[in-house]
Amino acid sequence: MSESLLDRRERLLGPRLTTFYEQPVHLVRALGTKVWDADGKEYLDCYNNVPHVGHCHPKVVEAICKQAGTLNTHTRYLHEGIVDYAEALTGSFADPLNSAMFTCTGSEANDIALRMARAVTGATGVIATDHTYHGNTMAVSQLSCTNPPPDRWDSVDFVSAPDSYRPISSEDWAKEVEAAIARLEKRGHQLSALVICPFFANEGFPDLPKGWLDPAIRAVRKAGGIIIADEVQPGFGRLGTHFWGHEKSGFVPDIATMGKPMGNGHPVAGLVTSRKVMEAFRETFRYFNTFGGNPVSMAAALAVWDVIREEGLQENALEVGDYARAGLRDLAEKHPEIGDVRGSGLFFGAELVHDRETKAPATDFTKAVANAVRHKGVLMNFLGVHYNVLKMRPPLVFSKDDADRMLKAVDEALAEVPLG
Template identity: 45%
Template sequence: MNVIDVSSHNAFVPGEVELEDDKLRLIEERNRLLGPAYRLMYQKPLHFVRGEGVWLYDPDGRAYLDTYNNVVSLGHCQPDVVEAIQQQVATLCTNTRYIHETILELAESMLATVPGSDLSHMMLTGSGSEANDLAYRIAQVRTGGTGVIITEMAYHGITDAVSKFSATLGQGVPLGAHVRCVRAPAGYRYGPNTAERFQADVEAAIADLQRHGIKPCMLIVDTLFTSDGILPEEAGFLKGAAEAIRKAGGLFVADEVQPGFGRTGDTMWGFQRHGVDPDIVTVGKPMGNGQPIAGLLTRHDVVEQFGKSSRYFNTFAGNAVSCAAAAAVLKVIKRDAIMDNARDTGAYLLSKVEALRDKHENLGNVRGAGLFVGADIVTDRETGGYDPKRATQVVNAMRENGVLISIAGMYHNILKIRPPLVFTRENVDLFVDVLDQALESSNG
């Protein structure tokens, strides 16, 4: 065992910890080979060698309940997706410069998830960041504007263009002069009338852009406001804001990288909860259940001029292997009634976490939609003071007891609970028992 200060490469800035020699060696090799920009999670970083379903396993065979992973939203190493990848990679792997049926099958299936809308085209990228980058390029051509409106802790990606409207990346990644932030639609913090307030904030941001000679281009939101702290709010509150940006000549873009693919339980996409049709929908992480594929859905009139004036291709986006993986994901979601499980198990999870408030004064507001729950850690419930230190203690205590979650929100005090969509009630019971213990130990 050796003591190491992991503050410089740990997401939770924990200070000195004691680590096993083999883990310390791997961290030192990471630093040497990967450089200083990468971050690890948890006070004691984890080393995994295998995953299955909702479980991750370390080299000693210890199982950890994954209550955080949205990339493999159908569970680690989902058999149907694995088989689709194996068969396709052993047969053919080409890009969109050649004709192949799998991308067409995928497009048909994706567009079928938005019945009644005018969304008619799918375009593919390699990541959610690239999807939002492409959406912005299309929006600029369509509107002639550059102004972007986001929420105060938004995360939309890491490309140069998109990082300029990803507020959560921090002071080292400044927002663009063409970007305006509005308050997150957190009714439990700011009071009732979320729809009216959010619309008014968007209208004020539009006016400020125009006052500075910047033509509005798009309002882009994660439809569960994940980085702002998981804010489902009442369904329908996005309508007025979407109308406001369109009235100003801009587009409404729904970032579904985290809320999409059935996570909310009631709908396939977060925007469908609000009864609003976006001009562009961007998708990412869960699309290939670990195989890199992302993209967007849009209307013909939105992309028509972009298509005439710009050639678009992406060597990896639309490759046959990733398309096969994504097509398998959609089949499993339908066949296994994944959305029903997200709704029912998610309601059970929310009720069980809410019940812990009777025991723990430091557990503040709890909210969620489907298998996505946010829970505030506060100094006390009367003042609602933010308690990021205690939140970090809770997350690390749960890690020590074999359950993985993370933190979100401007003040880093919100527990981010986002398990794979195959979570069961038994998984929930284990999770809640460990959370209960962690909240108790954080009082010590």
């Protein structure tokens, strides 16, 4: 008998590699919001945010092919691509965010953002939430409690993940930030930055009112720190109401980092900041990224940029996201396990509980529902502090028909899976 793909993977790539679902899916093809496995089974993709404008979007594929066949070099030669994209990208930010830098991954972008914060503040302390993830470099993984490093730097401290279902007040959260600043100072680290996903995507995307972060942001700035907004998940129009997550939250960060959806799967990422921060970084650190901002990466990113506008994908995210959430709220009428439905645009989901009064998280149930839905041909995932939030974050070409198909699968799964 031949060795299975899963066994070959374990032999060649090592142990403890994570896969999605109890029975991993072996994908071979994708288009728009659909993916197909090796047996030809079709799945509706409600989860993958990387193919932002749809799997294998022809305009993005064409841009990559054309540029890969024309020229692909590093940025020590001059090329229009990086400058044109930087012009478009920075044009979508409020003043004074007018300077761009490009990398290959969001991790690399956040790794630089930490150094920029250090360069402009002269300080080293960093605060993140206790249920976030900002990337995988040695430095950035220090910000993670979910993927914790074995040696925690004493320059890093944490605050609670904001929650709108079991709410913590805006002022109390600011006090947590102040307490973290004090702990850092006690350990000899003045604050350089608060790093947050403005949508708190991994924390369970709480439904926070605009301005909720203001007291915390004031505390950070008072302490001399800057705000790094990690836009890897909420950015590029996904939230429907706004193009960037920080706009929805109602603040202007000092640095906005971006990644996954930027090239629809092509490894391109980057950040936008002020001239002041960029200059401080360039005066303090030398940095060059061979692949960052290369002509093919920029062609992919520019094609994604154009498609978002040409196809009205931010507007679609708003309309279909509202429709899908309304559908989930309808399901909540008959499924008491749905404790909360929330999100914005095409980043949404439902928190599943044992009891709406106690709000006791139905963690195992949520996992079982995600796996049941997978067998019904619909891909989604679950996260949050209690890992009881069904998370949906589909390509932005997600349609109302797609939403109906998702709702049917969730409806059936909720009926079939025992709450336990």
